[in-house]
Amino acid sequence: MASAKEGKLALIIFAVAIFFSYAHPYHIHPYRTFYHDLIICLGLLGAMAFFVVRPASVSPSESASAISPASASKAAVRLRFPALLALPGGIILLILLQVALGMITPASFVALPILYLLLFALAIVFGSSLALEQSRLDMAVSAIALASLLAASVSLVFQHIQILGLDATPFVMYIAKDPHIAMRPYANVAQPNQLALLYFFALAGLWHFYRTRIFSGFSSAAIAALLLWGAVLTQSRIGWILVPLFFAYTASKLGTSKRKGTPIIIAMLALVILYAVLTFCLPQISQAIGFSGGSVADHVGGRSERTGLWQTAWQLAAQHPWLGVGWFGFGPGQVSVGADFTSSTYAEHAHNLPLNLAAELGWPATILIMGGLCWWFYQTCIRTEKSPGKGAALQFCTLSLFAVGVHSMVEFPLWYAFVLLPVGVLMGMVHQLRWPTAGTVVRPGIVLSGFVIGCVLMAAITLDYQRVVTGFKSIRDVSSGFESKEKFLQKPAFTLFPQFFEYFKLTRIKPREGMSAEEINYMETWAPRFGFVHILNIEAEVYALNGQPKKATRTLLTLQRLHPIPYPEYYDYWKAKGKEDPRYQTVFETMPARDAP
Known part of the structure; x- marks a missing residue:
């Protein structure tokens, strides 16, 4: 077990990461919380490494450099692997099943969600292990x-x-x-x-x-x-x-x-x-x-924009009750059914945890997850007589879980690592308080190897993300009148962010008459992933110019439902184009009114 000094250093690392994940000012498009999440992920990895880096027999006054990797790996440390790990583990298995069934393509889409869930599991282990001793x-x-x-x-x-x-x-x-x-x-x-x-x-x-x-x-x-x-x-x-x-x-x-x-x-x-x-x-x-x-x-x-999002999630769950539409599939699903509801807003999440899970994982998994969490919360945080003598610590954890639980009913905070990972640590703590065990003996070398692998992965993901950031900068250069650098927009041989390179390709599509079936199919495949107003407009123009006015009409209805505020601008655009091209006029006559609610 780590000495008292290393225990404090581990907690300092994690606490500093929590602080800066909220306090630092840099939000880089398109994942504006990427570096906030990166900070807390590195903080968790570093905290876990420091937690196990020295055996208990080592004096806190000794220098870390005095401990050889060989001696560190031979020493034993106790970690707690609670049954709560079934939560992230079960979701990971369900996501992999969706990939195997072809519900999520390309498969690289699930790399980051699985990484987040694995880190969530690590946070649970860290929290449970911290609670093995009252002082820690x-x-x-x-x-x-x-x-x-x-x-x-x-x-x-x-x-x-x-x-x-x-x-x-x-x-x-x-x-x-x-x-x-x-x-x-x-x-x-x-x-x-x-x-x-x-x-x-x-x-x-x-x-x-x-x-x-x-x-x-x-x-x-x-x-x-x-x-x-x-x-x-x-x-x-x-x-x-x-x-x-x-x-x-x-x-x-x-x-x-x-x-x-x-x-x-x-x-x-x-x-x-x-x-x-x-x-x-x-x-x-x-x-x-x-x-x-x-x-x-x-x-x-x-x-209420959320009402529309919740209706959409309910509809998607009703259409796909057993396995949902696939993880991270709410956004494309909303584009597919958005025209059937009143005006709302485009979003990639349902802004309600149970409905989001139902839409993307199906009702059986959602009932199991939410029912299990409610039972677990009651056992760990409400039945406090089962955790005697832990009042102050347990009450802090309970209040924090209350906060994130309520927030999850109207937002999606658990999709951010800087919320998810501290919550995982708190959940691990209260689980150990309710069902205490002595932990499992683990060699520190295993954890330290995981730390090195995790840091390498974080560095690789950051470099990969920077390629995406550079691509968006290149697109902005074009809109500002500068020359675009084509190499920054080309999808690399391997990336964890393939959707953004497809987005770069979508934005460069010029709707024209006589587009091939392959080109139209590409548009139909990727446009729903980006239900942004300009992408939907491009898709509608492609349909209008290639003999599919009914699809163009529905796409523009979807545009109005998901983007009611900028819709008048596109209404005027189609009106002007209709005076020049009868194909645009045919579609324009079926569009919702300019001031449609």
């Missing part, structure tokens, strides 16, 4: 809680820099102020709902520090008020559920705390009221500060 469990919870709290605190500062309209690039993402558009400052997370989730992770950490008497009641209340203000600024509706849920849960746990009494309940209730007041008064407060903030009425009475 307490350190782990404190480290993760502190990382979340610091990341949220820095993000709150970044939000106010954005509100003030200050240009603090490259350290803080810049948001241009517009008095006519409601601003949702997102710090460096770049997505307000994800930032709101971070604030609730931080609130869970704050509760942990209060319970362990690190923070006083007054300082805890003051920090909580600031975090709630940050959550209000995101204008995320998950807070409408999580704030009362956090209050109910923490209030119910005061009986297990040494800090009891009415004043605590009053202070917590005051924070709930403060959140409600700030939420309702945000338009007035934001106007006084100098930016525009959305109102509760806007959020409640506005068009």
Whole structure:
């Protein structure tokens, strides 16, 4: 087992990775969270390596360089491999079955999802192994809680820099102020709902520090008020559920705390009221500060794009009930049925975990996964009498899982490694608390070999991704009037991102009369993978110019349903083209109205 010093170093590495996965400002198209995910993946690998790098017999004062790889590999370390590993393992097997049945092509599509699931499994093992000893469990919870709290605190500062309209690039993402558009400052997370989730992770950490008497009641209340203000600024509706849920849960746990009494309940209730007041008064407060903030009425009475996404997911699951449409198939599936629903928005996820799983994996797997998770959560986090003496640590984990669970009903946070992997560590911890074992003896050399392989893979994937980034830069150069470098747009012999090189090819297709059946089939194969407005328009033009007006009509109806905001621009385009070409006019006459809802 690692010494106390190595245990701390492992946790420091992981905590620092959590912090920077939220705090660093670089979002590179097309996977804008690629480097956020890369940081946490490397952090997990590094933490796991440090966790096993020295045997317990080694003094913490000894230098790491004094330990030879041979002696390290011979020493034994205990790791926990819980039954919870059946979750990522089962999903991986189901994805491989979909590949074998030809439901996912090319097969390289599944490389990254499987890698994420394997890292999720590693996170579960890491968390379970940390919880083998009480002292290390307490350190782990404190480290993760502190990382979340610091990341949220820095993000709150970044939000106010954005509100003030200050240009603090490259350290803080810049948001241009517009008095006519409601601003949702997102710090460096770049997505307000994800930032709101971070604030609730931080609130869970704050509760942990209060319970362990690190923070006083007054300082805890003051920090909580600031975090709630940050959550209000995101204008995320998950807070409408999580704030009362956090209050109910923490209030119910005061009986297990040494800090009891009415004043605590009053202070917590005051924070709930403060959140409600700030939420309702945000338009007035934001106007006084100098930016525009959305109102509760806007959020409640506005068009719900998620409703359309959920209807689509339900329809896809109904059409493919047993195995779904295939992993990462929601986006193409939405393009295929989007014309059958009211206007929504194009997305690659259903913004609801159960429905997304049902659409992509089928109902049997979804019922098994969600039913199993609910039972597991009840056993580990609700039946606390089964984990006596672990109150503060268990409550932090429970609050964090509450937060990500609620968020998963309206978004897809678990598709991001910087959320998935810390959650995996927490799940591993609470699993070990509920079903404690002594662990399994493993030689460190195996883990260290995995660390080296993992780092090499991360480097290779990063280089592969940079080729995609370079390709998108080349396309932007063309749109800006510069010459494109064709070599950057050509698909390499092997890549984990083949879809983007097909996208580059799609964007260069010029619709014309007399296109071959092979060319049209290529368009029909890849266009649904990219249901962007310009791709759908190109597909419609190909149909119109090649004697398939009915397909062109449906494609444009899909365009209007998935992209209602830019649709008028394309309506005008087809109207103008119809005056020049009767084939365009035939399709134009069947298009939805310019102002169609």
